[in-house]
Amino acid sequence: MTPENKISWFCTYTPLEILDAAGWHPVRHFGDPDLLESADEMLHPAICPYARACLSQELRQEGPHHAFFVNSCDAMRRLYDVWKEEFQQDFVYLMDLPRNEGVWGRKLLAEEFRHLIGVLEDHSGVKITAQLIQAAGMAREEARLAYLESAKGLKGRARLEAAMRFQGGTEQPEPSSRKGRPVVLTGNLLNPTGIITSLEQAGAMVVWMDLCNGDRSFASSTYVEGDDLARLLDAMAARYLEKHPCARMQDKGRHYQLLVDRVRSEGAQGVIYASLKFCDSYLYDFPLLEERLKQEGIPLLRLESDYGDGHVGQLLTRVEAFIEMI
Structure with a gap:
């Protein structure tokens, strides 16, 4: 990999x-x-802290600053706008992304x-064929399975850090010897040194991470x-x-069923x-998931993260009480 690609x-x-x-050479950006x-x-302070962290880190780094955005939420769209203006x-x-998987959603995507592909070919001069995409897809599938x-055997922080290393281009998972009450963590994107560390300190053992930067990235094949x-x-x-x-x-129904399973x-x-502050998608989602898990008899605790998680000590008592309850 070179900085240029x-x-x-x-x-x-x-x-x-x-x-x-x-x-x-795509590399997942986690920000600082x-x-x-x-x-x-x-960017307004009352916007996704992950978006702010990514921009803050990039402004301190030398270029190039090539970036690929998905129009998945307002924060990502605002980050794209600033990035496009700042790194001309x-x-x-x-890229636009439909919200449903029906016929029209598939056609749009x-x-x-x-x-x-047309834009990339114009930019690089490389002819992108079905064979090249298929070969790249096979390599991605092998990495997913790896x-x-x-x-x-990895739990908690060690598991999330392993997932982030794979997304960041380095594949060096470390063993984990953490013990505790098994829980599933769901949300959008978390800092491994923040809330997850507090969960471990409180006696939780996170066995699966339904997070954007966790196991969810590897749960499904796109090959x-x-x-x-x-x-x-x-x-x-x-x-x-x-x-x-x-x-x-x-x-939502499929998402919740996969989580219950x-x-x-x-x-x-x-x-x-556990979700990031100012994330409307997850704020709207929580009451629906709460009702579904209540029907299934599955205990649920909601936490909020500012991505830096300097406040995690304040959450320790709540997490300990939840672990004691289950």
Whole structure:
């Protein structure tokens, strides 16, 4: 990898195999949780702290600042706007993402893929074929399976850090000897040194992380085969929209059922719902999930993160009480 072909990505709906096929080296951007205030001149303080952390870190780094955004929420759209304005010499792209997996959603996403390929070919001069995408998809599938294999036995912070290393391009999971009450963690994106560390200190053992930067990224395969580019992209669009969904997507029932199934299969005794501040998608999602888990008899605790998590000590008592209850 060279700085010239490194491209940052932020959302698990990013079509990594297309970027790979175009010669890019996609690396997940996690930002710096300790630098949030540095972005306040360009992004409102009452906006997603993950977006602020990414911009703050990038402003301190030398270029290039190539980046691929998915129009998944207002915060990502605002981050794209600032990035595009601030780094005008770099490749900065925004892809739309439908909210449902129906016929029209698949058609829209397939068309987004086709448009992306055209832009990438114009930018790099590389002809992107079905064969290149298929080969890149196979490599991504092998990496996904490698993570799932290497994550066996990993819990809590060690498991999240392993997932982030795979997304960041380094595959070096470390063993974990943590013990505690098994729980499933669900939410959007968390800092491994924040809330998760407090959960471990309180006696929780996180056995599965339904997070954007955790196990959710590896839960579903997007690999497809085919020599015809149009059909390949149609199949890819269907696979992406059939992935384990997040709160932003419309099919809440499928998301909740997958979560309940995971709780049962992992032998978890409860669910901890931890989301970033100012995230409307997850604020709207919580009451619906709370009702579903109540019907299933699964205990639930909601926590909120500012990504830096300097306040996590204040949450320790609540988590300890929840662990004692379950």
